[in-house]
Amino acid sequence: MAEKFEFYNSLTRKVEEFVPNEPGKVSMYTCGPTVYHYAHIGNIRTYIMQDVLIKALEYAGYDVKRVMNITDVGHLASDADTGEDKMLAGAKREHKSVMEIAKFYTDAFFKDFEAVGNKKPDVIEPATNCIPEFIHMIEVLLEKGYAYLAGGNVYFDTSKLDEYYVFSSAIEKEQLEVGVRDDVEEDSNKKNKTDFVLWFTKSKFEDQALKWDSPWGVGYPGWHIECSCISMKHLGDRLDIHCGGVDNMFPHHTNEIAQSESYLGHKWCGYWFHSNHLNDRAGKMSKSKGAVLTVSVLKEKGYDPLVYRFFCLQSHYRKPLEFSFDVLDNNVAVYNKLVKRVAELKGEGAVDEAVKAEFEKKFREAVCDDLNTSMAITVLYDALKADTNDATKLSLIESFDRVLSLDLIGHAKALSEGAEVDSELLEFINAKISERAEAKKAKDFATADAIRQELLDKGVEIKDTREGVKWQLI
Ligand SMILES: [Zn+2]
Numbered sequence: 451m452a453e454k455f456e457f458y459n460s461l462t463r464k465v466e467e468f469v470p471n472e473p474g475k476v477s478m479y480t481c482g483p484t485v486y487h488y489a490h491i492g493n494i495r496t497y498i499m500q501d502v503l504i505k506a507l508e509y510a511g512y513d514v515k516r517v518m519n520i521t522d523v524g525h526l527a528s529d530a531d532t533g534e535d536k537m538l539a540g541a542k543r544e545h546k547s548v549m550e551i552a553k554f555y556t557d558a559f560f561k562d563f564e565a566v567g568n569k570k571p572d573v574i575e576p577a578t579n580c581i582p583e584f585i586h587m588i589e590v591l592l593e594k595g596y597a598y599l600a601g602g603n604v605y606f607d608t609s610k611l612d613e614y615y616v617f618s619s620a621i622e623k624e625q626l627e628v629g630v631r632d633d634v635e636e637d638s639n640k641k642n643k644t645d646f647v648l649w650f651t652k653s654k655f656e657d658q659a660l661k662w663d664s665p666w667g668v669g670y671p672g673w674h675i676e677c678s679c680i681s682m683k684h685l686g687d688r689l690d691i692h693c694g695g696v697d698n699m700f701p702h703h704t705n706e707i708a709q710s711e712s713y714l715g716h717k718w719c720g721y722w723f724h725s726n727h728l729n730d731r732a733g734k735m736s737k738s739k740g741a742v743l744t745v746s747v748l749k750e751k752g753y754d755p756l757v758y759r760f761f762c763l764q765s766h767y768r769k770p771l772e773f774s775f776d777v778l779d780n781n782v783a784v785y786n787k788l789v790k791r792v793a794e795l796k797g798e799g800a801v802d803e804a805v806k807a808e809f810e811k812k813f814r815e816a817v818c819d820d821l822n823t824s825m826a827i828t829v830l831y832d833a834l835k836a837d838t839n840d841a842t843k844l845s846l847i848e849s850f851d852r853v854l855s856l857d858l859i860g861h862a863k864a865l866s867e868g869a870e871v872d873s874e875l876l877e878f879i880n881a882k883i884s885e886r887a888e889a890k891k892a893k894d895f896a897t898a899d900a901i902r903q904e905l906l907d908k909g910v911e912i913k914d915t916r917e918g919v920k921w922q923l924i
Contacts, residue, residue, distance in 0.1 A: 496693075520574060588715050
């Protein structure tokens with residue numbers, strides 16, 4: 451039986467009790483990256499908070515299935531269908547093919563995504579896999595009278611809807627209407643300013659690398675259609691939770707709802723989860739401001755990616771968060787202190803189940819209350835201070851880490867082992883690890899294996915992991 455879970459629903463603009471379509475089960479969709487460039491740490495903040503949402507739901511007893519798209523076609527420089535295709539621009543910038551760019555940045559994205567402790571989505575679907583599904587949905591929208599052909603493109607007709615600006619208050623609607631009038635490059639094919647492209651055939655770019663045959667001519671899909679189709683393909687006609695950043699609310703999510711509900715003829719998704727921006731001192735973090743600050747760059751600078759996660763968890767997902775290296779340095783100190791406290795726990799005695807249940811309840815209440823992650827961390831500190839034995843404390847930290855994913859116990863173990871190793875042995879281990887890396891690079895696997903054995907003889911076991919070579923004393 452799942453526990454009561456509440457979070458802020460952007461659609462109703464209030465904190466609501468979550469009631470899924472099927473008891474105990476959650477279908478969740480996440481807008482994935484447009485793989486034309488690196489994801490900066492602000493993008494990664496959004497995915498960390500979504501990861502916490504999933505794990506908090508699981509902690510409360512739900513079974514979550516999550517789907518993410520990879521935008522590898524159709525996303526133009528402006529979310530309102532104008533400007534250059536982002537993928538093409540990336541390919542041109544780096545003198546590579548669009549598919550090479552997509553592969554490179556998809557790999558880079560998931561490397562950073564996982565380094566901060568996020569669980570990979572159950573389904574990851576590139577848009578270019580689903581062209582027949584897009585075409586089908588557009589055909590139905592045309593048949594039902596929600597779409598029209600103009601100048602070779604297919605457009606969604608927003609005037610056919612009773613309500614288009616579903617996420618906005620009356621004042622915000624007015625502002626958005628003005629914004630749409632002012633910002634959007636004139637497209638004389640559109641009947642209404644807010645109409646958007648479902649299928650392009652008359653692209654301004656003659657060298658559009660990716661194009662497909664369709665009933666309306668050779669072309670490519672608009673950006674918004676992919677999320678509706680990919681979600682329905684894997685999660686059916688009624689979606690429980692749709693996630694994204696606040697930037698996605700308009701026009702992207704607004705357009706997703708418009709086309710999905712017109713296609714289905716009923717309500718599509720009941721709960722919308724949006725997390726706020728990461729700012730630096732100059733304002734909102736973005737890719738257009740020169741060098742992109744990524745999780746990999748943080749790692750190169752010597753920061754543990756989990757410290758970045760720790761930093762994100764201490765503020766609420768609905769508030770903008772300001773990043774600076776000073777703040778991150780403070781977080782390094784606090785995180786290391788926390789790891790040290792965990793390393794000091796001895797794990798002796800039996801777990802006191804009553805105490806454990808009491809703290810788990812407090813922790814669950816925090817994360818089930820609109821994802822109060824800073825409160826959840828406070829509960830963790832309270833558990834460390836509690837008048838109970840170390841075994842209970844360790845068991846609680848393990849339990850909380852199912853949601854927090856800060857790997858406190860793993861780091862504590864590494865710290866204790868590091869303390870047992872004298873500097874001479876440490877130097878030897880490091881030298882052997884780099885020697886082995888060289889041997890592997892030269893494809894001299896016999897030498898690499900011999901080095902592994904040499905270390906084993908000294909009681910050191912090495913393991914190749916995604917984050918590099920790790921070792922432990924055996
Ligand atoms: Zn999307």
